[in-house]
Amino acid sequence: MDHAELLLRASEELAQTSGLEDVRRRVRDLFVGVGKPSYVGLLVADKDELHRVADPDIENSVEREVLTLPVDAAFPSTRAMRERRAVFVPDRDALVAGYGPEAVRFFDRMGFTTVLCLPLWGSRALLGVLAICWDKRHEVGVTERATLTAASGYIAQAVERALYLDERISVARELQAAMLTDLPLTDHVEISALYQPAADDHMIGGDWYDAYHLPRAPASDGETLALIVTVGDITGHDMRAATIMGQVRSMLRQATLDHPPYSPATALTALDAACSVLPIEVGGTLVHARLDPSDDSPDWTLTWSNAGHPSPLVRTPDGHVIQLVEHDILIHRSLGPYNRTEHQRRLSPGSTLLLYTDGLVERRGHDMDAAVTQLVALLARHGNRPLDEVLRRIGNRLTDPAPEDDVVLLAVRTPSIPQSQRC
Numbered sequence: 001m002d003h004a005e006l007l008l009r010a011s012e013e014l015a016q017t018s019g020l021e022d023v024r025r026r027v028r029d030l031f032v033g034v035g036k037p038s039y040v041g042l043l044v045a046d047k048d049e050l051h052r053v054a055d056p057d058i059e060n061s062v063e064r065e066v067l068t069l070p071v072d073a074a075f076p077s078t079r080a081m082r083e084r085r086a087v088f089v090p091d092r093d094a095l096v097a098g099y100g101p102e103a104v105r106f107f108d109r110m111g112f113t114t115v116l117c118l119p120l121w122g123s124r125a126l127l128g129v130l131a132i133c134w135d136k137r138h139e140v141g142v143t144e145r146a147t148l149t150a151a152s153g154y155i156a157q158a159v160e161r162a163l164y165l166d167e168r169i170s171v172a173r174e175l176q177a178a179m180l181t182d183l184p185l186t187d188h189v190e191i192s193a194l195y196q197p198a199a200d201d202h203m204i205g206g207d208w209y210d211a212y213h214l215p216r217a218p219a220s221d222g223e224t225l226a227l228i229v230t231v232g233d234i235t236g237h238d239m240r241a242a243t244i245m246g247q248v249r250s251m252l253r254q255a256t257l258d259h260p261p262y263s264p265a266t267a268l269t270a271l272d273a274a275c276s277v278l279p280i281e282v283g284g285t286l287v288h289a290r291l292d293p294s295d296d297s298p299d300w301t302l303t304w305s306n307a308g309h310p311s312p313l314v315r316t317p318d319g320h321v322i323q324l325v326e327h328d329i330l331i332h333r334s335l336g337p338y339n340r341t342e343h344q345r346r347l348s349p350g351s352t353l354l355l356y357t358d359g360l361v362e363r364r365g366h367d368m369d370a371a372v373t374q375l376v377a378l379l380a381r382h383g384n385r386p387l388d389e390v391l392r393r394i395g396n397r398l399t400d401p402a403p404e405d406d407v408v409l410l411a412v413r414t415p416s417i418p419q420s421q422r423c
Helices: 002-016 020-030 076-083 092-098 101-110 142-179 239-257 264-277 368-382 387-398
Strands: 039-046 049-052 068-070 087-089 114-121 126-134 190-196 206-213 227-234 283-293 300-307 313-315 321-323 343-347 352-356 407-413
Touching: 002 020, 002 142, 020 039, 020 142, 039 076, 039 142, 049 076, 068 076, 076 087, 076 114, 076 126, 087 092, 092 101, 114 142, 126 142, 190 206, 190 387, 206 239, 206 407, 227 239, 227 352, 227 407, 239 264, 239 283, 264 283, 264 300, 283 352, 313 368, 321 368, 352 368, 368 387, 387 407
Parallel strands: none
Antiparallel strands: 039 049, 039 126, 049 068, 087 114, 114 126, 190 407, 206 227, 227 283, 283 300, 300 343, 313 321, 313 352, 352 407
16 A cells, blocks of 8 residues: 555655756655655756755755765666666675775764665666665565556656756746846946846746946037936846747837937837737846936936836935825737826936836735835935945845745936035
8 A cells, every 4th residue: 555655645746846946855754654765866867967855845964965976976876877777785894895985984873874866867868866775674575666666657757847947947047137237337326136036946936137338429428328218127036037038128229229319208118019019028127227418417318218117216415205106007019009207306416316127125925015015215314435335235135035036126326526526
């Protein structure tokens, strides 16, 4: 009955796994009836090495050891990998006789006496090894060995699926990271950004930030360049969201630079028009803003257009924080072309503009308004510090515990009046 129950649980539990950590977690809980092993290890092949998949929840003494073994190491697990067969070591004497001193020392430290290593076969290749260890001598009979071998087949299927999913997630994260380009260098404004991924590694968001200078006008050498900043969030948590985010980001850049005098509302209107006719299933929110130095004062002018995004914040040098609540509807292909509006505000020297995505303030079971109030208080209290530190403090306070969604923060501070110009 124990053997039948193990196979039934393996077929049910492992069919629902997602990433490799999830597989490792379920494997740990799977072998509780058959022979009661003291430890079950999962090792995954990568070129000429075996990598032990660490348990994400339980700190076992095995997990504190080296997690990587070269395939030519004198261990039972690596022999199973090299020879592509099950390897059984009944006791310490057999281990000493057949394996290297490093393996003997490792097994002694862990208190293992008997080990069975089973190769994990995928549809096209050998994926790794399942190591089942007992702290006392254990006889593995024919029925138990057949059961464990069959269970390893279910585990191999789950590992193969997890590796495929993890690879896709990795590609999506690389794509997302590629979209988060370096911030522009400037001698005038201070600018900083922070990106924090969701706690769930398998959630790929469409959050992004962008910042770039506008082209210099002809015959204007030495003039301070205007700055465009954007923060957006494409709906979804998968490869599709990351891909659409990249498309929208590029389209918005093009729309901005193709429509002098570079109005944020005009650029968003052009983006809406393009999304309404192109086969791109766009849905999301963003703030698109422009900062211009004034000709006759040290102030800067902020011009922005908000497509359904959380309200930007402006902190004045005296610590007062203002929410820029004006906004239009979100971006969605089904809404068709939309004439966007824009708004302006003068920023005094030393003012700080903060843009962010909803992952910072939106949590299941929590009041979003209360989180925004806390954000305002944090910006008011710490907003005079260097921007990198400001964003770290905000991120640490509002994303603890780890965020359920991706978080993007972008801050820009206008230059303070030089000491020599103060009265």
